Amino acid sequence: MRALTDFQLTPGSGDQGAVLAFSGPMTVSSLGPTDRNLRDFDDSLTKIDVSAVTVMDTVGAWTVWRLSRDTGAEIIGCKAGPQKLIDAISKADSNAHSIRAPRLPLFQRVPEHVGDVMIGLGRGFLQVIGFLGQIILSVGTLARHPSRFRIKALVHQMELVGVNSLAIIGLMSFLVGIVIAQQGAVQLRQFGAEIYTVNLVGRLTLRELGVLMTAIMVAGRSGSAFAAQLGTMKLTEEVDAMRTIGVSPMEALVVPRILATMIMMPLLGFYSAFLGIVGGAFLSTATLGIPFFTFLARIQEVVPLHDVWVGLTKAPVFGLIVALAGCYQGMQVKNNAEEVGARTTAAVVMAIFTVIVLDAFFAIFFTEIGWG
Amino acid sequence: MAQAETITPVAADLPEMAAAFEGEFPIRVRGIRNVFGEHVIHDGLDLDVRKGEIIGVVGGSGTGKSVLMRTIIGLQTPESGDVEVLGQSITDARDDADIDIRSRWGVLFQGGALFSTLTVAENVEVPLREFYPEISNELRHEIARYKVLLSGLPAEATSKYPSELSGGMRKRAGLARALSLDPELLFLDEPTAGLDPIGAAAFDQLIMQLQQTLGLTVFLITHDLDTLYEICDRVAVIADRKVIAVGTIPELLALDHPWIQEYFNGPRGRAAQDSQARHDAVRADVEGQNAPPQNSPATGEA
Numbered sequence: 001m002r003a004l005t006d007f008q009l010t011p012g013s014g015d016q017g018a019v020l021a022f023s024g025p026m027t028v029s030s031l032g033p034t035d036r037n038l039r040d041f042d043d044s045l046t047k048i049d050v051s052a053v054t055v056m057d058t059v060g061a062w063t064v065w066r067l068s069r070d071t072g073a074e075i076i077g078c079k080a081g082p083q084k085l086i087d088a089i090s091k092a093d094s095n096a097h098s099i100r101a102p103r104l105p106l107f108q109r110v111p112e113h114v115g116d117v118m119i120g121l122g123r124g125f126l127q128v129i130g131f132l133g134q135i136i137l138s139v140g141t142l143a144r145h146p147s148r149f150r151i152k153a154l155v156h157q158m159e160l161v162g163v164n165s166l167a168i169i170g171l172m173s174f175l176v177g178i179v180i181a182q183q184g185a186v187q188l189r190q191f192g193a194e195i196y197t198v199n200l201v202g203r204l205t206l207r208e209l210g211v212l213m214t215a216i217m218v219a220g221r222s223g224s225a226f227a228a229q230l231g232t233m234k235l236t237e238e239v240d241a242m243r244t245i246g247v248s249p250m251e252a253l254v255v256p257r258i259l260a261t262m263i264m265m266p267l268l269g270f271y272s273a274f275l276g277i278v279g280g281a282f283l284s285t286a287t288l289g290i291p292f293f294t295f296l297a298r299i300q301e302v303v304p305l306h307d308v309w310v311g312l313t314k315a316p317v318f319g320l321i322v323a324l325a326g327c328y329q330g331m332q333v334k335n336n337a338e339e340v341g342a343r344t345t346a347a348v349v350m351a352i353f354t355v356i357v358l359d360a361f362f363a364i365f366f367t368e369i370g371w372g
Numbered sequence: 373m374a375q376a377e378t379i380t381p382v383a384a385d386l387p388e389m390a391a392a393f394e395g396e397f398p399i400r401v402r403g404i405r406n407v408f409g410e411h412v413i414h415d416g417l418d419l420d421v422r423k424g425e426i427i428g429v430v431g432g433s434g435t436g437k438s439v440l441m442r443t444i445i446g447l448q449t450p451e452s453g454d455v456e457v458l459g460q461s462i463t464d465a466r467d468d469a470d471i472d473i474r475s476r477w478g479v480l481f482q483g484g485a486l487f488s489t490l491t492v493a494e495n496v497e498v499p500l501r502e503f504y505p506e507i508s509n510e511l512r513h514e515i516a517r518y519k520v521l522l523s524g525l526p527a528e529a530t531s532k533y534p535s536e537l538s539g540g541m542r543k544r545a546g547l548a549r550a551l552s553l554d555p556e557l558l559f560l561d562e563p564t565a566g567l568d569p570i571g572a573a574a575f576d577q578l579i580m581q582l583q584q585t586l587g588l589t590v591f592l593i594t595h596d597l598d599t600l601y602e603i604c605d606r607v608a609v610i611a612d613r614k615v616i617a618v619g620t621i622p623e624l625l626a627l628d629h630p631w632i633q634e635y636f637n638g639p640r641g642r643a644a645q646d647s648q649a650r651h652d653a654v655r656a657d658v659e660g661q662n663a664p665p666q667n668s669p670a671t672g673e674a
Contacts, residue, residue: 028515028554029475032506039510057554057586062518063511084585092521101491101531335535336488 005034005053005060017046020067026053026060035063044071051077061085065093131328135258138250150256157260161222162268169217173205173272176213177279180204185288194288198295201280202303210273211311212359214265215318219351223326226257227347230330231340239331254331258323265319266312273311306371314362318355325351393458393476398423398557398589399444404453406439413439415613417453426583426590427618428600430635431610437593438482440610441559444591445479458556475503477557478550482565484542486534492545493520493530496552503553515552523548524578540567543575551582558588564596576602597636597644602651609635 005024012018024030048068053060065086068075075086104112142149184200230253233239239249281295290298329347333339366372399421406413413436421427431437442448444455446462455462458473486495493516500512507515520530523544534542543563550558563579564572580603583590594600600607601621608618611631617624624632635641 028500028504028507031511032504032508035511036508039508058518058522058551059511059515059554062514066514081585081587088522088581088585089518092518100494101533336533338489 002029004030007034007038012044012046017073018044019047019049020045020073021049021052022064023052023054025055026050026063027055027057028059031059031063038063038067045073048073048075049077050075050082053082056082056085058085058089061089065089069093127332128324128328131331132324134250135254135324138248138255139259142251142255148251150252153252153256154260157256158264160225161218161257161260162264165217165221165268166271168221169214169268169272170275172213172217173210173275174279174282176209177201177205177276178283180209180276181280181283182287185284195290195298197280197284197288198290198298199302201277202299203307205273205276205280206303207307207310208359208363210276211265211269211315211318212355214268214272214315215322215355216352218261218265218268218319219322219325219348219355222261223322223351224344224348226323226326227330227333227344228340230254230327231333231343234331234333235337235340249331254327257327258320261319261323262316263319265322266315269311269315269318270308304371306366310362310366310371314359317358321354321358322351325354393423393556395459396423397421398458399591400454400456401440401444402454402456404440404443404455405451406436406443406448407451412613414443414450414453417610417614419608419615419618421589421591422606423589424587425605426579426592426603428604428607429591429593429610430595430600430607432631435610436613437610438561441479441561441591441593445477445559475499475553476555477559478553478555479559480543480546480550480561480563482561484534484539484546486542486545486549488534491531491533492525492537492548493517495534495545495549496520499549499552519548519552520545522582523551524574540571540575543567547575547578551586554586556587556589558583558590560590560592560594562593562595564594564599569598572596572598573602579603597641598647601644601648 003025005022005026008021008023010019010021045067048064050056050064056064061082064075064082067073069090078086103109181197181201185194185197188194188196188200230239233253239253242249242252277296277299281290281292284290284295285292326347329343329350333343397420399419401417401419404414404417417440419440429437429440439448443450444457444462446455446465450463453463458476460473486492487498490498493513496516496519497512500507500515517527517530521527525541525544525548529537529541529545534545537545543566547560547563550560558579560579564575567575576599579590579592582588583603592599592604604621606618606620607624608615609624609629609632610616611629616629617627617632621636625636636645
């Protein structure tokens with residue numbers, strides 16, 4: 001059993017006041033339970049006897065000092081070492097300050113938080129537009145001074161965003177292609193129209209799913225990485241250091257990431273659609289009795305070319321949104337590591353949400369202009 | 373005569389605590405070898421730290437002072453060699469749970485390493501919550517508060533987040549957290565680096581005062597020659613992948629090692645010697661003692 005601090009209370013009589021005598025160790029490990037007993041203790045004391053205390057650390061000194069301060073008791077029997085501690089502690093006494101960061105009461109905090117969020121949304125929207133403007137200006141500057149363009153950074157980012165995600169995007173698209181073909185075939189079989197599985201897979205992947213799924217995957221893989229990288233660089237003052245050396249963080253960090261994503265997105269989107277079709281063809285060969293190459297040849301006949309253009313037009317826009325969200329949120333990080341996490345989450349959510357909203361607009365737009 | 377009542381609190385389910393370390397050397401390092409890739413940092417490094425002393429560890433940049441500290445506190449597993457802290461082997465510990473002396477040391481990292489999502493006082497409370505959950509909230513808050521003040525921070529700092537503090541204040545907050553359990557052993561990695569001279573001198577005094585009042589053993593990594601002269605009982609010099617010498621500064625000065633001579637007799641070394649000599653003279657005057665004539669170090673020019 002752990003040794004705890006004992007205390008003995010001798011109640012006062014006549015002109016003799018009450019005496020509290022501690023014994024045993026008075027340290028951080030022995031005072032926890034004892035302190036609970038001492039808290040609901042409001043007798044007036046005249047003396048605190050610590051002569052029987054074996055060891056005392058600052059927690060013991062604090063306990064003795066607090067009791068003596070609150071009751072006005074005199075500390076007796078104190079050896080030189082503990083006395084030094086009590087003296088040091090008495091100088092460090094303050095009960096005035098809360099240890100938590102200041103916080104408003106709930107009924108004020110909730111409306112204030114709601115207001116902050118609303119104003120933040122509005123301001124955030126303006127700031128994103130401003131950020132986009134800065135990027136365009138930087139691209140303009142780079143166009144006038146092409147020697148300042150960081151081609152290596154661009155290629156490196158293209159590798160990270162594009163080449164490194166080929167495997168995962170390919171696998172995902174292949175599997176989604178299988179699912180579309182299988183589910184489509186089940187439904188179409190009821191009308192005896194299984195052959196239209198080819199139309200379904202071809203048009204859906206090239207027009208919508210290829211690019212959309214790629215955008216979501218790139219937002220999760222690269223958009224989050226941009227936010228976390230730039231956010232950490234902000235925290236470690238690397239971004240500030242760049243600025244003082246005369247390197248524009250926009251040109252060195254943001255523009256290569258944005259351009260790389262915008263260049264890689266159409267390629268990845270097309271690659272994704274292609275593998276989706278391969279997945280569909282694979283399933284059709286296995287279960288529908290449509291030979292693999294017949295399936296591919298039919299794609300060419302049933303998918304209008306403008307479907308490819310619809311997909312490829314959307315891709316760079318989605319790329320811009322994903323990279324913009326990542327870079328913008330990353331550059332907003334300040335204060336602490338928790339914010340890097342929050343901003344990374346915000347980047348991914350913002351990117352995916354905006355991409356899906358825009359995709360709906362694109363769908364209506366392209367149908368209206370006759371590219372149904 | 374009124375009755376006296378004795379109250380003995382119940383310690384039913386509290387884990388056992390080890391008694392304070394009674395041996396002579398709270399830290400014993402034997403034949404440590406640390407290798408990063410091709411780069412050998414330490415090879416056959418030995419060091420004994422005596423109980424109750426402030427030992428300063430010096431060495432050129434990249435000689436592995438911080439790595440030595442990380443090895444001693446179990447963050448870095450050496451390739452070979454033994455480390456014993458407070459009588460317990462660190463190198464034999466299979467995982468972190470095996471090292472149950474963590475409540476008996478405090479560590480101040482170079483940058484403070486405060487938890488950025490907690491206020492300063494909450495940072496100080498973390499070890500208390502972890503090791504002594506039986507302590508009531510009220511007492512724990514009080515402990516956090518006085519520890520913060522004891523480390524030389526103003527009372528307002530308790531409720532501030534680390535990002536709202538200056539570098540020097542962060543170091544003090546880190547020290548407050550390192551001291552939060554009243555440890556027997558204190559590890560300090562460059563505590564005065566980056567502080568202004570006044571702040572650094574105050575920090576030195578603070579460490580010395582705490583060491584004297586709490587009877588700590590302090591393992592101190594520093595480049596600050598003033599700190600070495602002012603508060604260190606002994607100095608360990610790391611060079612050529614091992615501790616080449618341990619001793620008081622006059623003892624080290626008597627050695628004929630080129631790096632040690634360069635270190636203590638370079639322009640900065642001499643300035644520190646001079647200021648220390650003046651400092652001691654003034655202190656002797658103030659205390660009104662018949663101070664013996666300052667035995668100015670071998671090459672001092674003051």
